[in-house]
Amino acid sequence: MATPDSQDLAARERILKHMNADHQDSVQRYIEHLRNASFFQVRDARMTDISLTEMRIRYSGKEAVIPFEPPMKSMRDARERLVQMDQDALQALGRSDITVTKFIPCYVHPGHLFNFSQCLVTFIAFSRPSHFKPGSLLFDNLLYRTPSFASFCLKIQPFLIGIMVAIHAFEAAGMAKRLRKHGLTPLQMTWWLWVATCFIEGITSTWRLDGLVDQKRKEKEAKKH
Incomplete structure (x- = not known):
C-alpha cells in the first residue's frame, strides 16, 4: 500500500512534468507577474519543485521561491491553486487567456x-x-x-x-x-x-x-x- 509520503512524491513529479511540458507559458507568467521579470528573462523558466507551502522556479540562472498563501492542504489542491495564480497573473499583466501559437498565411x-x-x-x-x-x-x-x-x-x-x-x-x-x-x-x-x-x-x-x-x-x- 502506498504511503501518504509516496503519494505526495508521485503527485509532485506529475505536477512538475505536466507544468513544464504543457503549461510553460503559465510558469513564465508566474515569474513575470511575481518577480517583475521580462519576457527574455523567463524564456527558459521551469518549475523545479512544489510542496504544500511553496513552488520553486528556475529562470535565467536564478531560482524564485514562491510561497502559497495560505498553504495547500494536499497536493490535490495544486491544480486549482496554480490555475488561480495563472488567472491572477493574466489579469495583472493585461494578457488574454487565449494563447496564439501558430501563424495564418x-x-x-x-x-x-x-x-x-x-x-x-x-x-x-x-x-x-x-x-x-x-x-x-x-x-x-x-x-x-x-x-x-x-x-x-x-x-x-x-x-x-x-x-x-x-x-x-x-x-x-x-x-x-x-x-x-x-x-x-x-x-x-x-x-x-x-x-x-x-x-x-x-x-x-x-x-x-x-x-x-x-x-x-x-x-x-x-x-x-
Whole structure:
C-alpha cells in the first residue's frame, strides 16, 4: 500500500512534468507577474519543485521561491491553486487567456492574398525613384508605354513610400502589442511572421489574427460544456 509520503512524491513529479511540458507559458507568467521579470528573462523558466507551502522556479540562472498563501492542504489542491495564480497573473499583466501559437498565411484568404500582393508590389516599385526612369526593368518593360504615368509616379514616390512605411509600421507595432497579449514574443518565429506580414499588408493580417483568436475561444468554451 502506498504511503501518504509516496503519494505526495508521485503527485509532485506529475505536477512538475505536466507544468513544464504543457503549461510553460503559465510558469513564465508566474515569474513575470511575481518577480517583475521580462519576457527574455523567463524564456527558459521551469518549475523545479512544489510542496504544500511553496513552488520553486528556475529562470535565467536564478531560482524564485514562491510561497502559497495560505498553504495547500494536499497536493490535490495544486491544480486549482496554480490555475488561480495563472488567472491572477493574466489579469495583472493585461494578457488574454487565449494563447496564439501558430501563424495564418495570407494565401488562405483570396482577398487577403490580393491585398498582400498589391502592397508588396507597391513597396518594391516605389522603394527607389530610379524604378520610374529609363534603364530600369520596370520602366523598360512596362512604363515606357505610358511615360506621363511614369513621370507622375516619380514625383509622388518619396511621399507615397514615406506614408506607406509610416502607416504600416504603426500597424505592425499594433500587431506586436496584440501578439504580446496572446503570449507571443520576438523570441518566437511565429511572432516575426505575424509582424512582418502585417508590415506588408496591414489590416488584413489583423483580421486573420482576430479570426484565429475567436476560433480558439469558441473551442475553449466548447470544452467547458
